[in-house]
Amino acid sequence: MKRLHVHVSVDNLDASxxxxxxxxxxEPTVVKTDYAKWMLDDPRVNFAISQRGAQTGLNHLGIQVESASELSEMQCRLGALRPGVTKEExxxxxxxxxxxxxVNDPSGIAWETFHTxxxxPVFGEPNKTSSPDAASTTETEACCVPLAKPRIKLSTEGPCCVPTTPKTTSGACC
Known part of the structure; x- marks a missing residue:
């Protein structure tokens, strides 16, 4: 069975x-000085937050699988949908x-499919990644989101928006 994974970068870990x-x-199932994770069954989600210098907000989304065969199935699905799937082992x-x-979705949101x-005991170390488009393996920064594209700031105008700060008010709601 698969589990949705959501990773959010935060600016205040304790408050978050x-x-x-x-x-x-x-309570979180993992708490470190820069990271926390909840492995929830209702809803079935692996929800993680970290305070590691990334831009605050959505870091990436993912699907956590329980076996190598499920991961292989997801790789086939992603490869059929988008070119340039990056593999990390x-x-x-x-x-x-x-x-x-x-892989990035059409809007540039990074999606990770993974088998733990x-x-x-460490947050991460430099990763070696490869993609079908790459002639060779490349090394990325320690941990997470090798394909992330710059975030697009959403407009707060229009009939449906997400407030950007607690002080923002809007009469509209999705």
């Missing part, structure tokens, strides 16, 4: 842990060792 613990009515990221594939092999 307090908020999400209350929202999910559950045995990488250290987010206090886990995983095999994974990365083991828990590890």
């Amino acid at each position: 842990i307090q908020f999400y613990t209350g929202m999910f009515a559950a 045995g990488v250290a990221c987010c206090y886990a060792k995983s095999d994974k594939y990365w 092999l083991d828990n590890i």
Whole structure:
């Protein structure tokens, strides 16, 4: 069975842990000085937050699978949908060792499909990645989102928007 993965970059880890613990009515399953993760069954989601210098907000989305065969199936699906799927094997990221594939959706949102092999004591280390478009393997920064594109700032005008700050008010709602 697959599990949705959401990773959010935060600017205040302690306040965010307090908020999400209350929202999910559950304590995190992993807490580090720069990271926290909830492995929830209702909803079935691997929800992670980190404070590691990335832009605050959505870091990436993903699908966590339970076996190598499920990961292979996801790789085939992604390859049929988008060119340039990036493969990582045995990488250290987010206090886990995983095999994974990365792809951007049509809007540029990074999606990770991964099979966790083991828990590890470090957040990450430099990764070696390869893609069908690359002639060779390349090394990326330590941990996460090798294909992420710059974020697009959403307009707060129009009939449906997400407030950008707690002070923003809008009479419209989705």
